[in-house]
Amino acid sequence: MYSETLWKDPEYIAYFLAILVSVITVELLLTIKWSTLLARLLKGVKLTLIALFDDSLQDEQKEIALRKAAFAMLSVSFKTLFLFLAIIGVFYLDSPLKALALSNTSHHSVSTDLSWTILLLIKSMVAMVYWLIRIKLIKTSNKATAVLKAQSDQSYSVISKALHDLALDSPLIARMSLELEKKRYLNKDQLLSTSSTSQKPIWVCGLARAGTTILTDVLYETGLFTSLTYRQMPFPLAPNVWKKLSRWGISGIEQKVERAHGDGILVSINSPEALEEVFWRVYESHVYQQTESLSVHQSSPESLLAFEEYLSCILQLEDQSSLPAKRYLSKNNNHLIRLPSLLGHFPLAKILVPLREPLEHAESLRRQHQKWVERHQEDPFSLSYMNWLSHHEFGLGHKPFSFAQDSAHTQGEISSESTDPHSLTYWLIRWIEAYSYVESVLAEPRYQSQILIVEYDALSSEPSKVLSNIFSYLDLAIEQKEVLALAERFKVVPKRAERKSVDPSLLNKAEGLYRRLSE
Template sequence: MSDYGILGRALHRMMLGSTAVAETGFSIDQALSKARQPADVGQGRHVFVSGLARAGTTALMRRIHAGGAFRSLTYADMPFVLAPNLWSMIRGGRVKRIEAGERAHGDGVIVDAESPESLDEVFWRIFDGESYIRPDRLLPHDPDTALTDRFTAYVGAILASSGDRRYLSKNNNNVLRLPALARTFPNAVILVPFRAPLDHAGSLLSQHRRFGERHASDAFSADYMRWLVHHEFGGDHRPFATHDLSEHAPDTLAYWLDQWIGVHTHLLRSAPEAAQFVCYEDLCDDAALWPALAARLGIDAGAGSDAPFVRAAARPPGDPLPAAQLARAEEIYATLRQRARAPLRAAA
């Protein structure tokens, strides 16, 4: 983000920061791609990966994408994420070279122009942001049929830009609208990764501090995250309001454990029955889990094997947490693991 020059930043502000320009780009792109969009895009076997940030969503999405069966939005689509066909015409089919490097999270994930990324939330912000984005939180989102039809056409345009027929999305904010996605794409697979509560909460706290410092020193970085509706942590953190918000300060582990408890309680209650929960610890430790998932997705389990699922380093001891909070988190984690294993055992 901080590597963009003056012209690059200006283009991002125009295409992502201006609702009118973004809507115009979307309309032009629809006109350009309409004839090439798959007629049955709404019935496609697409894949949506969504969970609380730091749950392993990126690792899972990248492993699925490695097989080459899917079209995902990538850094090469920025900043014309609502108009991929128009952007391809403008750049003459050439992809700007982005030097491979570690992403801003400092977690060892290497990205370049072709790396898939969470970018389709721009659609929901531009066309319906007022219904769910608040200055201090993100509300559960239930888009109407007219808007989900428009989103279907958006997915169709993304597929038309490459000729692929299956779409892969990693969008943590979809936690807020999973039932709507299941209704809109009845044949899609929804994957909901989750992670052990204390490790997960510790990772969120670490990233919150990291991005808080970054946003305080780099205004464009803060704007970039706001345009993409990445409020998971940092200077403009806005929690998912799927539950009573924590009374603890965001700079404490107790706050992030409350977030973990609230979001996963919501997911257990509201995620579509067909959604596949995925335990990241099991994905790392159980050699049979990934092939079972790959079979359900209809992809080659061997693709991306050079990037295995790896547990993060253990969380160092921190401030003591209330026993009741810890017990509740572990209870939810056990329930999630049971729900994650049942469908795959049944399909085996």
């Protein structure tokens, strides 16, 4: 009887409607694809910046670009306004019913006004509490989903993809981000080429699949280095600026998951990654990025100075007042094509070049290339991502290194397999070209003390011994207990390649080069 009485009470009905409308409003807010709207907005911002600041555009091209940008921004703005008005309409949908309910009461006008205020407060409080509960449930669900997506390497949301496109697709915007970074964080008194030996940089470079990633990871785990990590994406040229923005709730997967290569190496948002090549794409792509290859080149003094300033900004990610000051560490396989420039400008730098047995290395490259071709066909964003980072080692965006001595291996001496990335011969030729160039650089006495060849097989079979030698070469004081712990990361990789699958003379040439570099 009491419940029947309540349902006949107009004020009770008004309160019930207020709660119901609050819940419906929140659900409508959650169903709208705000990420898509934000992605379109970011696209408009990108088009606007390019139209306003790209000096390579003609006036007519700028006008067209500005029109496109304006249309994109207005389209998003009007759609957002319409959605907000619709939501407000839903929020006050119960107002006529409340007015009718309250008009039938015997309360005087002051009481009626008070009831309206109470109902509005109830609606606002219910909406807020329900919103917080739903957001918490969504975040809990998203964390589990994010880990699963990261494990399948499909962890980029619509907004994340749009943000990557904004930050990395246009060299103009990427350069603007670096200028902003330098304006705020550059300390010209701490440039690497003139700093103390305690801050001499270390680079790990070589052909992919030679152990460059795991070696970089192990060095980073010592805690003695500053490196760019996945946390700096998608603004690797403005790491400190992005670090500030990241405090506003922008984050990534902390849990380690296997990377897309499927090689057992686990990564997280805090793992070091080869991101600094974005700088060279922005500053010197016209010099070394050809249509089908990446060419060996001499970097300009202006680019090298800008690069040095960039590295000095990266060092600001850590508290450099602590002792000992952390040194810069990076993996960048593309440094193979600019070794003399890098070593000449940074006389205190040390470069580790992993060296893997040529046939096994070539087979690993071939299999990885096939895997990435399939991946890029299924996921176009992954191809764009690799192109933005200038990671052209594998897949549909593959561009081999081009050295001066290439013609001796490709003009008639080798079969058509020499130009087919799906063949083992192709990758064996790439191996010979790359490490022949390393050998030629090592022939220069002035560079010999700056480059250390790290044997992949020895690192896998005797990791503690090789790591101790590396730490000694880098002037790092690492306790033996820590060396042994780090050595557990390395495992012996089973042999997979067959000698009969390649030309014997080509293999002999590669193995001879391997022996010389191993001595």
